[in-house]
Amino acid sequence: MKSYYSAQRFSDAYEHARNVANFDQRYFQTENGPFEGTVRQVDLGGLHIFTERTNRQLVHRGQVMPGSIVLAWTSSASVAPGSWREETRVPLVGLSRGGSEWILHRPSDTELDGITMSAVEFDRLIDALGVTTTRNENRHIQFMRGGTAFSVLRSGIREMSWHAERFSCADARATIRKQLVDAIFCALGEAEARHRTDVTHLTYNDMVKRCHDLILGNPEFPLTVLDLCTELRVCRSTLQTSFLKVTGQSPLSYLRRMRLCGVRRLLRSTSTVQMTIGDAASRWGFVHLGRFATDYRELFGELPSRTLRPGAEN
Template sequence: MSLNINIGETPTPSATQPPAEASFTVIETSDVFLQAQALPKWHQEYLQISEGAFHGSLSDISLGPIQLFRERMDKAVDQQGQPWPNSFVVGIPVNIEGEGFWSGDKLVSDSLFFLKPNSELRFRTPSSSDIYVAVLDLNALNQYIEDFTEINVQHLYQLSGVAPASQQLCQSLRYSLHHIFEGVSNNPYSLNDTRVRQVLFSDIMNTLIVGLETLGHVQPGNPGQFVHRHIVEKAREYMLSNKHLPPTVLEVCQELRISRRTLHYAFQKVLSISPVAFLRYIRLHGARQELLTTPPGRVLISEVAARWGFWHMGMFGTYYKALFGETPSVTLRRGLRPG
């Protein structure tokens, strides 16, 4: 089985611009040599070191400066290789059986693993392995960190090998990454939409950075002294003034010249919700208004969802029903009724 969807061939965007280049690839292999070749943007060699017929699979989402993939193999493999130059690698096991060693460190189920920029990878996989891996371009990551977080960049780029992590953190990361792949897999052609690519790019970056901050290995600094209510008022004003094309959290932070951590803390203090949830409510209201004012049969719910930045139809339906007490299809059939 093989699926490959490519959109665009333009240069890498900045941290707040939607990636103009995107691809989604799904492939199953029965040969370790083909498995090594299947992974885009890597130069690597695989050597099968346990006996038996090989079976592997790869799901890859590439969004300009971000590559996110899930790789499964049912045999122990000795890997040697490198991602593209000037990139940082972070990953998490989904399920592993038997001993494995990433850059010389023993791989354990509840852990994150890292590869420093411009380093060679040596990975002796477990006898059965299922892992998520993200590769982040340093230029985009540096800009994101400078504009939206208080992470110590130099410390971050020294992370290498395996770092044990809490079960709660690992489960949260696996859940988030699973839903990212599920959403793209269910609607891969949503990547054609610029807004979907922008939201997906932001979701992936936020998921990874929050995980790193929670791990506690990146030494975040102290947030600045801001008046929380003033921050929320300015953020709401900016969000609502652009509700026809709601900004991402990154764009809000850039507009207000504050970090993501500071914005999140202010919203929790003042509104008891996150800025991500507040922006989602704006987008849900936009989608609801469009569904209410469009005659049935004139529009697909998936098209409306994509226009408002929802790339995962299952989650869109869940969020919509939770907020409005009815499904999008009910709203579309009902439309606006005179009061």
């Protein structure tokens, strides 16, 4: 029998990201300590509801599958993704269409709620409402202070686990789906698009994203801060400011943690026969294995030799 509701726990950020349905995404852990994540998901026939919580600071990069849209928002973090230490008092909802990649910088202890659905259905309903500002590929939607529709939607998402035993009944699923779709578009009808754009912050975000691309494109040849400054044609202080504003970390710390995440993904996806720890480390430019092992344990809370690999039990 098909399962319409699932609740999972993860001890690895990469595995967590892979198990959220309808996304092609990767999580890069940037805060020290063992990772813990939970994901609750509901499938309502083309309407997918998810709630996920992560305990560590992450870089969240990916896209929703082609032909789909996603509406997502944080519900229990003191800062908004992509806005390091920037207070968020009114819900900020991200809207993205399939094939359009995003990169978010999520604080620790963040809970993220979201909905994916067919872009065809979304556009048909949004046009019927006369709301045209959401046609852009990626944008933020700012909900009005005191608005009630979004509160109703959030409550509906929170109550999904209460209805788990009802999802085996087709009529119950159809009723719950109809109620949620109504709540989604009531909330969008109440929303107002953000008119003010912080150009400086967008520039900082773009700079960090370009650096992220460069890091992933040159795994065996670790880039230095000077390399990044030269490639982007910016001074060291500008690069430093960009990383501190967006990620809360220095460029050097961010570079190293992205490479450690790369090694961890290699270890998690290959057996000890296919690849040694030393080979995985060298592929991401780590030469001094003692220092590498120390940094790996500091970030992930375990030595690389204790990381669970295919075909082995730790």
